[in-house]
Amino acid sequence: MMSAIRDRLITAGILALTISLSGMAQTPQATGVPDITGSWERARDASIPPAAQPSLKPQYQKEWQAKNQAAREASAKGTPLADRATMCLPEGMPAMMGATFPLEILQSKGQVTIIEEAFTQVRRILLDQPQKPIDEVEPGFYGHSVGKWEGNTLVVDTVGVRENVVFQNAPHSADMRIKERISLGANGILRDEITIEDPATLEKPWIVTFGYRRIPNYTLLEYVCEDNREFAGDNGQQKFRIDAPDKPGK
């Protein structure tokens, strides 16, 4: 008697597990969505247009050019200015999509997750959900992203990127909106066409396209920005910390 109940419970358990697993195993191919799960690296491909510069409004353009010029001059003199990388800060959106280090894309039910190896940057794209009003999103490095598959293109909308999280040093307002069209070409190149909209600072939307190719059998490595011996000095210059040499046996 007891064993019959136990058997029934086990059967029910297996059945429940099977149902939940089949729900999870809704593979991209089964739904007509391209399989983009895996590791990717930046690809310079003929199908990818060259990087575009932002068309900033005159006051911001002047400021941006002066800042870049100062950074270039300091570097040319061998005394570079400290920047956000000096402070071990992750790049955030959309700079992380530049994939200085490899990207990992994960497709799961209701979400596409993109991880950039450098700084272990993670962004989550919530599928088939309405975007929140910008003032309901706490400003962050990656913002709030929602997306939907339109045919074989993942269309993503991102808001809520902090004003001090900048792409190519260009200023932006809290109202910046990033639109992306992510699609897999017949040549195996994945492309992310990024349109940055920010009427407060830009004369017209800034479009940048990145291309990526698969890296077969590559697992992203961990990255913790643990000890940068370069630091920002008082005058904004990058300085270098020299540690006392370790004693033998240490």
Place this chain on the structure above:
Amino acid sequence: MLIKKRSTGGSLCLAVIILITAAAAEAHHSFAMYDHTRTLTLKGTVTKFQWTNPHAYLELDVKDAKGAVKHYTLEGTSINMMQRIGWRSNMIKFGDSVKAVMAPATSGEPVGLLLEVTLANGETKPLGVPASDTFKRTPEQEQKP
């Protein structure tokens, strides 16, 4: 006139190189604090090989001709990049005798950007420094510390 023209062309070319290098390195840490015009080759004893991000560090004691020891701190690249080109954390140990090619810091401090290391077993490994060809190598016999 011709000379002047040439020199303008040269500096323009250099500016373009710097611009490209700066753009490539933008997302990460700048190596502009290192002298791009010369290298030093150091033969020394390892006091530390620090396997960290954003960069690895190699600490080296180098004896001069009179036997005086000078300590150098050499900056490597990201351990992620190093792993992708075959580096492992256990390839350099405390007390190893190694040969290091480095671009010295423009500050004059005993600091350098590590370009390649000849390990204790004789194998020479580059560090994978981005745009490493923009660091002009000085032949060993022409080097001035």
